[in-house]
Amino acid sequence: MTTIRKNIAGGILIDVLMSTLLVALIIAPTVSILITVQKTSAQVELNLKALAVAQSYLEELLAMGPEAWTSQPFRPLSDHPDLELATQVNLLPARLYEIHVFIRRGDVSDGKTWELATMATASQ
Secondary structure, eight states: HHHHHHHHHHHHHHHHHHHHHHHHHHHHHHHHHHHHHHHHHHHHHHHHHHHHHHHHHHHHHHHHHHGOOOEEEEOOOOSOEEEEEEEEEEEGGEEHHHHEEEEEETTOOOEEEEEEEEEEEOOO
16 A cells, blocks of 8 residues: 555656646746847837937927037937937038937947938028
8 A cells, every 4th residue: 555655646746846847948938038028128118219319309400400510429418317419410512411410328338329310401
């Protein structure tokens, strides 16, 4: 009788160990995927924010006219303290301006810079 109980107990132990292994094999990749999704989502959110800020600033520059179209080094943004903004303006022939707006994270931890560019004429 005790041999049968030991066999049953051993079988149950093997079943529990196999179930635990199976659950671990399912949970580990799932957690990894969830972490990757969260990091990707945060990066996409930052990309959208940076490009929206660049677009907004570029529209402001265009509205102000050629007097405001000057190159400027990176500087912090008061309404977005985690971002810095710079502009580069090149005068091309026929009074055509090439305007670049650059956005980067203020901590420059990843070295990533977003750029938005357009061309404008002085008659705008």
